Amino acid sequence: MQICRIGLDDTDHVEVGCTTSSFDHLLTEISSSMHCKVIERRLVRLWPFARRRTRGNGALGAILEIPDNGALDLKKICTEWFSNLLEQVRNHPPSVFEASPCLVITFDQTPESWYWDAVRKHVDSEKLLEDALQRDVIVLRTEPSFGVVGACAAISWENNANSSWELISWRDESRIGTQRILSPESVLDLEKTHPQTFLNRDPTKGKGMIAPRTPCPVLYGIRGSTNTAVESAHHWLQSREDVERSVSFAIHRTNQLSDDHIESSTSGTVTSLPEETKGGHASLSVFSSGRSVKLVAFSEGGPVNGLLRSLIPGDRITWSGLLSPDGSIHLEKIKLDFATARIVGRPLCCSRTMRSSGRGQGIRCLTCGRIERRSWQCVEFETKMGYSVGEWIEPTPSNRRHLSRPLSHGLPGTN
Numbered sequence: 396m397q398i399c400r401i402g403l404d405d406t407d408h409v410e411v412g413c414t415t416s417s418f419d420h421l422l423t424e425i426s427s428s429m430h431c432k433v434i435e436r437r438l439v440r441l442w443p444f445a446r447r448r449t450r451g452n453g454a455l456g457a458i459l460e461i462p463d464n465g466a467l468d469l470k471k472i473c474t475e476w477f478s479n480l481l482e483q484v485r486n487h488p489p490s491v492f493e494a495s496p497c498l499v500i501t502f503d504q505t506p507e508s509w510y511w512d513a514v515r516k517h518v519d520s521e522k523l524l525e526d527a528l529q530r531d532v533i534v535l536r537t538e539p540s541f542g543v544v545g546a547c548a549a550i551s552w553e554n555n556a557n558s559s560w561e562l563i564s565w566r567d568e569s570r571i572g573t574q575r576i577l578s579p580e581s582v583l584d585l586e587k588t589h590p591q592t593f594l595n596r597d598p599t600k601g602k603g604m605i606a607p608r609t610p611c612p613v614l615y616g617i618r619g620s621t622n623t624a625v626e627s628a629h630h631w632l633q634s635r636e637d638v639e640r641s642v643s644f645a646i647h648r649t650n651q652l653s654d655d656h657i658e659s660s661t662s663g664t665v666t667s668l669p670e671e672t673k674g675g676h677a678s679l680s681v682f683s684s685g686r687s688v689k690l691v692a693f694s695e696g697g698p699v700n701g702l703l704r705s706l707i708p709g710d711r712i713t714w715s716g717l718l719s720p721d722g723s724i725h726l727e728k729i730k731l732d733f734a735t736a737r738i739v740g741r742p743l744c745c746s747r748t749m750r751s752s753g754r755g756q757g758i759r760c761l762t763c764g765r766i767e768r769r770s771w772q773c774v775e776f777e778t779k780m781g782y783s784v785g786e787w788i789e790p791t792p793s794n795r796r797h798l799s800r801p802l803s804h805g806l807p808g809t810n
């Protein structure tokens with residue numbers, strides 16, 4: 396027997412299709428046509444700023460064990476399947492981005508940099524394609540081959556201590572486009588009865604997070620810390636009368652909740668007041684490592700946006716965020732390390748605010764005439780703003796990226 400890896404990406408359309416479902420059909424075809432063992436399936440999320448993001452911004456991969464003489468059979472099966480996939484893609488409704496599927500097969504180790512580049516920055520698909528072909532990777536593709544980036548990332552990712560698991564359950568194709576049957580009570584009970592699963596719901600908004608809201612074949616996805624935990628949770632859900640029956644499911648090891656898209660957390664001193672843009676987004680400048688950096692917090696970030704908007708020059712902060720193509724940092728987590736005192740006004744006398752007596756003359760009470768040295772009344776940051784110094788802040792669960800690691804899973808910078 397020999398080990399091989401296969402990867403697939405960019406089969407999605409905004410209205411139809413699903414790469415997870417397509418990949419499941421491929422593995423079913425391989426398993427039914429030749430002696431094969433699927434050692435592990437993988438779901439790899441990619442760089443959030445990628446211009447050609449597929450709907451879930453993720454690629455699929457698998458590690459297979461096949462007979463020593465099975466390489467040609469595997470290639471034949473994959474080639475026929477890929478041809479049929481292209482026929483389906485050609486029938487997709489018009490869209491801004493047409494699907495650009497790519498399927499890769501390798502029997503050798505590929506550079507782990509293919510993964511790290513795809514999860515942290517823009518990758519030139521043509522250069523990567525050339526590199527893959529030089530390394531004897533079998534590449535089935537369209538022209539242009541944008542899907543090669545995710546497909547190569549999927550075969551190059553090596554799991555680590557921060558990897559997690561996701562069980563994806565698919566629904567009957569005749570029901571695609573209809574409302575999914577998945578009661579709020581079932582999701583709430585799932586969270587209580589299966590503590591090794593996570594991100595099942597957003598308690599701040601009282602809504603479930605395991606079912607997609609698009610007309611795709613996926614019924615739900617359950618995330619957890621082990622493969623047995625997500626499988627147990629799936630069978631438990633399927634035993635309930637208020638949950639739709641699934642036709643199949645598969646368990647994937649994933650890079651979700653890993654923070655792999657972020658290199659490290661960074662500290663700096665605030666040098667400007669926050670600027671607010673249309674929609675409630677906010678930004679400010681900080682000085683860090685000898686240069687000025689622009690931090691951005693979108694309104695969807697909730698608590699992160701709120702903390703950023705409350706900062707003033709002199710505050711010192713630590714943050715974890717994603718470097719955007721324009722050079723700014725899009726915040727995912729933030730912590731206030733030191734806060735300067737906030738000025739709330741002049742001192743009081745006779746229940747009224749004391750006023751300036753003029754240049755160099757201090758301040759005086761307009762009621763009793765008392766004169767004091769010019770001063771301001773200040774309060775501590777926590778008293779005025781309600782945020783705690785030294786506490787990490789993150790968005791609500793439904794507003795976090797797939798790759799972002801919740802604080803409950805470890806502090807930033809501990810990869």
